[in-house]
Amino acid sequence: MFVTKQIESEHKDLIHDVSFDFYGKRMASCSSDQSVKVWDLGEDGEWKCTATWKTHSGSVFRVTWAHPEFGQVLATCSFDRQAAVWEESFGDVGREGVKSNWIKKSILVDSRTAVTDVKFAPKHLGLQLAICCSDGMVRIYECPDVMNISQWSLQHDIQTKFKCSCLSWNSSRMHPPMIAVGSDDNNPSGGGKCQVFEYNDSTRKWTKVETIVAVTDPVHDVAFAPNLGRSYHLLAIASKELKIISLTPLGRDSVIGNQSVVSRFEMKQVASFTDHESPVWRVSWNVTGTVLSSSGDDGCVRLWKANYLGRWKGISILKGDASQTRQDRNFSANPSQNPAGAVRYIQQAPVHNASHLVRH
Amino acid sequence: KLHFITAGRLFDDLMKEEQPESKTTYWDTIFRLVLQGQIEKACRLLSLHSARQTDDFQTLINLLKRMPQLSNVYKGSSVAEFDMKWRHWRDECQRNYEEQKFSINPNLETVVRILCGEDAVFSEVKDCCDPWYHMLISKALYQDPTVKACDLHYYIQGCQDAYRSTTRLGELDSILLSALESDVYQVIKDSRTVFSNGWFVAHLTDLLHHCGQLDSHRLQFGSDLQREFLLLEYAGSLMSHHSLWIVGVSYLDHCAEFGRKYLELYLDHIPLDSEKKANKILKICEDRNMTEQAKSICKVMGMRCIRNKRLGAALTWFLRSKDVGFATVLAEKYLLEYSESGEFTNLDLIDYLGPSMLLSNRLTFLGKYREFHKLYSEGEYHAAGDLLLALLQARLAPKQFWITLLIDALPLLEKTELIFSSQQTRELMKCLEELTTEYKLGKKRDGLGFTEARKDQLDVLKLALSRNLPKAILQEGTVNLL
Numbered sequence: 084m085f086v087t088k089q090i091e092s093e094h095k096d097l098i099h100d101v102s103f104d105f106y107g108k109r110m111a112s113c114s115s116d117q118s119v120k121v122w123d124l125g126e127d128g129e130w131k132c133t134a135t136w137k138t139h140s141g142s143v144f145r146v147t148w149a150h151p152e153f154g155q156v157l158a159t160c161s162f163d164r165q166a167a168v169w170e171e172s173f174g175d176v177g178r179e180g181v182k183s184n185w186i187k188k189s190i191l192v193d194s195r196t197a198v199t200d201v202k203f204a205p206k207h208l209g210l211q212l213a214i215c216c217s218d219g220m221v222r223i224y225e226c227p228d229v230m231n232i233s234q235w236s237l238q239h240d241i242q243t244k245f246k247c248s249c250l251s252w253n254s255s256r257m258h259p260p261m262i263a264v265g266s267d268d269n270n271p272s273g274g275g276k277c278q279v280f281e282y283n284d285s286t287r288k289w290t291k292v293e294t295i296v297a298v299t300d301p302v303h304d305v306a307f308a309p310n311l312g313r314s315y316h317l318l319a320i321a322s323k324e325l326k327i328i329s330l331t332p333l334g335r336d337s338v339i340g341n342q343s344v345v346s347r348f349e350m351k352q353v354a355s356f357t358d359h360e361s362p363v364w365r366v367s368w369n370v371t372g373t374v375l376s377s378s379g380d381d382g383c384v385r386l387w388k389a390n391y392l393g394r395w396k397g398i399s400i401l402k403g404d405a406s407q408t409r410q411d412r413n414f415s416a417n418p419s420q421n422p423a424g425a426v427r428y429i430q431q432a433p434v435h436n437a438s439h440l441v442r443h
Numbered sequence: 444k445l446h447f448i449t450a451g452r453l454f455d456d457l458m459k460e461e462q463p464e465s466k467t468t469y470w471d472t473i474f475r476l477v478l479q480g481q482i483e484k485a486c487r488l489l490s491l492h493s494a495r496q497t498d499d500f501q502t503l504i505n506l507l508k509r510m511p512q513l514s515n516v517y518k519g520s521s522v523a524e525f526d527m528k529w530r531h532w533r534d535e536c537q538r539n540y541e542e543q544k545f546s547i548n549p550n551l552e553t554v555v556r557i558l559c560g561e562d563a564v565f566s567e568v569k570d571c572c573d574p575w576y577h578m579l580i581s582k583a584l585y586q587d588p589t590v591k592a593c594d595l596h597y598y599i600q601g602c603q604d605a606y607r608s609t610t611r612l613g614e615l616d617s618i619l620l621s622a623l624e625s626d627v628y629q630v631i632k633d634s635r636t637v638f639s640n641g642w643f644v645a646h647l648t649d650l651l652h653h654c655g656q657l658d659s660h661r662l663q664f665g666s667d668l669q670r671e672f673l674l675l676e677y678a679g680s681l682m683s684h685h686s687l688w689i690v691g692v693s694y695l696d697h698c699a700e701f702g703r704k705y706l707e708l709y710l711d712h713i714p715l716d717s718e719k720k721a722n723k724i725l726k727i728c729e730d731r732n733m734t735e736q737a738k739s740i741c742k743v744m745g746m747r748c749i750r751n752k753r754l755g756a757a758l759t760w761f762l763r764s765k766d767v768g769f770a771t772v773l774a775e776k777y778l779l780e781y782s783e784s785g786e787f788t789n790l791d792l793i794d795y796l797g798p799s800m801l802l803s804n805r806l807t808f809l810g811k812y813r814e815f816h817k818l819y820s821e822g823e824y825h826a827a828g829d830l831l832l833a834l835l836q837a838r839l840a841p842k843q844f845w846i847t848l849l850i851d852a853l854p855l856l857e858k859t860e861l862i863f864s865s866q867q868t869r870e871l872m873k874c875l876e877e878l879t880t881e882y883k884l885g886k887k888r889d890g891l892g893f894t895e896a897r898k899d900q901l902d903v904l905k906l907a908l909s910r911n912l913p914k915a916i917l918q919e920g921t922v923n924l925l
Contacts, residue, residue: 106714151743154750173750206739230749230772312704370712371679371705390672 090130092120097142104148111157113143119159119169121185134171134183139163144199150206153229157185158212160198166191166214170232188233191224193240199247205254211238215247215264221280223289241289243278248303251318255310258332259284261292263318265302276302277320279330279348293330293348298322304365308372317353317372321363325377325387327354327395354395358385374398458487470550477557478581482507485554503551506536506558533559533585557585627651631673641677645694648673671698675705682709692727703731710736715743725763738764745769754780762799774805775841778812782847808839815851828855828862835874845878850900856907865915872908875901 092098096115103110110122110130121134141163149156155171168189196218204211210226212235221241226232248267253260260282268276275296280289300323308317315331331349359379366377375387375395386399453472469488476485486507489500511528536558556564579599599620621629631651634644652670674694681691688709695706710728715721721744728737741764748757754776761769800810811834818827831852834840840848852871855862863871879901 106712108714152739152746154746171750309708311708312701370682370708371675373675373679 090122093132093135094118094120099143100145102146102148105151109148111146111148113138113146113159115142117141117143117161119143119146119157119185121157121171121183134185136185138167138169138187139165141197144197145201147202149203149210149212152206153210153232156188156232158201158203160201160214162197164192164194164197164216166194166198166201166212168212168226168232168235189226189235191222191235191237193222193237194218194220200249202250202252204252204260205256207256208260213250213252213262215243215250217246217248219243219245219247221247221250221262221264221289239289241280241291243291245274245276245278248301249305251305251307253307253310253316255307255316257310258316261307261316262289263305263307265298265305265320265322267301267303269301271299274299276300276322277305277318279318293350295320295328295350297328297350297352298326300324301362303362306366306368308368308375309370311372313372319366319368319375319377321366321377321379323362325354325356325359325363325366325375325379325385326352327375327387329353353393354387356385356387356395356397358397359383458491470553473550473554474557477507477554478577478584480581480584482510500551502539503554506532506539506555509535510558557581559585631669635673641673641680645673645677649697671700671702674698675701678705679709682713688713689723689727696731706731707733707736711739715740715747718744738766740764741766742769749773762796762802765802767803771803771805774803774809777809778805778841778844782844804839805841808834808841808844811839812848819855824855824858824860824862828852828867831855832863832867832870836870842878842881845874846897846901849875849878849904853900853904853907856904856911861911861915861918863911863915865912865919868908868912868915872905872912875904875908 092112092114094112094114094116098112098114101110101112108124110124111119112122113119117137117139118135119138120132122130123133125131138159139161141161143159143161146157146159149158157169157171158166159169160166167187168191169185170188172184172186191214194214194216196216198214198216201212201214204213204223210229210232211223213221213223215221219242221243222237223239223241224235225238226235228234243264243266245266246268247264249265251263253262255261262280264278264280266276266278275294275298277295277298278291279293279295281292282289295318298320302320302322304321306319308319310316315329318328318330320326320328329351331351333347333349356377359377359381361380363377363379366375368375373388376384377387378384382402384401385397386401387395388398389395453475473485473488476482476488486504489504489507492500509532511525511532536555540552540555540559553564618630618633621633631644631648634647635641648670675698678691678694678698681687681694684691691709692706695702695709698705710724710733713720713724715724721740725737725740728734728740741760745757745760745764745766748754748760754773758770758773758777761773796806796810800807811830815827815830815834818824818830831848835845835848849871852863
């Protein structure tokens with residue numbers, strides 16, 4: 084059973100992204116009105132907006148939280164070709180309703196086109212983040228000094244050769260760093276719309292290890308599942324359908340030839356769902372990587388779970404607003420609520436905006 | 444008796460009455476009690492009836508009292524013996540009934556009919572043995588008490604039909620059906636989907652697994668995995684609860700295969716609402732050797748303290764996780780604070796660092812420096828002087844701090860009593876020299892030098908040192924001479 088809560092966001096334009104922090108007690112939303120709002124879950128179970136400020140000079144596409152080990156840090160990316168890192172500074176602590184201030188710590192200006200996604204790396208890689216742009220560049224930045232997060236340096240750039248729309252880091256510690264990048268390029272002949280890159284420690288370079296050819300429709304979101312000791316990776320892809328791909332690393336003795344990269348993964352499409360009957364926009368995993376949630380243009384959020392034999396099927400549907408003009412496609416699974424089977428929990432529906440328009 | 448308490452309740456109510464038979468529930472209760480096999484209570488109620496002395500009442504009570512109870516079986520008699528006894532008794536009931544002994548009182552008649560196990564009567568009293576499985580038991584009790592579990596299904600249909608017009612078969616009913624048919628897997632499967640709380644199915648599977656009832660070659664992955672899967676699921680649902688997560692931890696502990704990994708992830712994600720909670724989680728991590736998670740939690744708490752400018756608390760967290768990097772950073776912050784404000788905050792913490800001081804060089808320096816201040820304030824000037832010099836010589840102090848250290852030597856030098864020996868004085872002078880040279884060089888490179896105030900202080904220091912030297916030599920010389 085789920086309870087939907089509607090929160091008046093007071094964003095003046097389309098909300099592009101909503102992101103929960105690591106514990107699920109704070110939320111950030113970003114919008115075409117160029118601002119970001121931070122919400123805190125109060126003791127009474129109500130979300131209160133504790134900060135709102137203008138972040139960019141264009142629509143803000145994504146907002147994401149860093150791991151709390153690094154403090155209260157957010158990153159945003161925008162149509163204005165920039166990505167920014169923000170840190171919270173506390174005014175008077177402990178007073179109710181005190182709004183906190185978020186200070187711009189750094190701007191990453193290397194992109195020449197709109198930056199479509201920004202994601203922090205898993206914490207065991209230190210404080211790093213990756214951004215991807217519509218011209219196909221993926222850039223990875225690092226901040227060497229956690230106590231001073233104004234210093235970010237560009238560590239790598241990867242040319243993906245397609246129009247990037249989303250990216251996801253693989254959080255597994257047992258494997259070398261890995262990123263999946265998706266593209267929302269409408270051209271069907273462009274080949275697979277999702278590529279996987281891996282960091283090679285010896286060459287200190289990121290190389291493409293896989294192109295997921297099974298996915299040929301524009302991809303709106305990708306997400307690696309938390310690994311949990313499995314020997315294979317699970318990647319969820321939101322495009323025309325919802326697909327779950329498993330990547331099993333094969334031996335490391337493949338050689339990277341001159342012409343092509345020898346595939347080092349066994350890829351299997353573990354599941355494909357058309358239940359949304361419309362483009363799937365966002366996917367998000369729960370803490371243990373056992374439940375996947377997806378949202379689509381049908382205005383529903385669907386939950387998917389695998390039984391112990393590894394077969395995936397839908398377990399739940401959350402209908403958003405009944406009215407057809409409000410279609411939410413932004414949400415992220417609250418990590419503190421772990422849905423499992425028919426267990427009751429409260430899922431907060433994506434933030435509704437009074438003037439949220441249908442996007443085509 | 445446990446599940447269908449209406450009978451017991453009604454009985455209790457009636458027993459309080461003076462004239463129970465006047466209550467409308469009297470016969471109803473008796474029926475219920477008989478249907479549940481609660482003979483003794485039924486007898487007691489019957490004995491309260493005003494007409495109890497009459498023949499038919501007496502006969503009935505007699506019959507009831509002579510009903511063979513299954514509990515006697517364990518005393519030695521076998522099932523077959525019981526069966527025989529029971530048949531005898533039932534035949535007697537039958538005889539009594541046929542002899543029309545109870546025709547006067549229809550209620551008594553109903554009771555006897557039940558005792559005889561007559562089919563029709565059960566439909567008449569079905570309201571007293573709602574739902575169908577109650578009737579099932581009652582019927583079995585009076586028609587075939589030694590019925591085997593596998594033969595129960597003969598009775599099931601009849602019972603269900605009796606209620607079909609009034610109620611529908613619910614999900615619980617299907618689960619019960621599967622249970623009666625001993626279809627373990629169906630029970631598990633259905634329980635999982637029907638019950639919103641995973642508690643039942645997780646525990647059931649666990650129990651079944653432990654008594655070897657889960658046939659492992661029916662499941663591809665072994666019974667253990669199925670059990671673990673369900674346990675993990677249930678534990679997961681607990682972990683998101685703000686207080687039940689601790690229970691979830693114990694469940695995860697019992698999942699051999701994936702439990703630890705899951706636990707690590709979950710522990711990471713538990714919101715650290717308060718120090719107490721963080722400490723609780725830390726204890727759990729430490730008990731299970733989950734050093735990664737422990738360190739992470741300490742880091743998060745420490746960072747929080749730093750942001751709230753509570754350096755002392757932050758340091759405690761980093762000391763706890765033995766985080767060298769952050770301990771150093773904090774020690775430097777403290778030193779910076781001192782050099783800017785001339786004061787230490789959180790003196791208690793630094794004073795009682797103890798062996799954890801050794802975690803990082805900076806921290807050791809901080810501790811020792813504080814010791815120096817203490818010695819000074821206690822008047823232990825010699826010891827203070829020695830310590831100060833030791834700090835400089837051991838190069839424990841960062842270069843930026845040397846000035847402060849040397850300036851600290853000033854009051855010692857200005858004491859009338861000699862603190863520093865000639866050797867020590869020379870050492871101090873050497874240090875000062877080194878420092879000024881470096882700064883002079885630095886000045887040429889990046890234009891940074893001493894402030895005017897600093898320069899003055901250093902001049903005073905040089906003066907003091909040069910005054911001390913001859914004083915020391917003199918004193919030492921005098922001693923030697925003597």
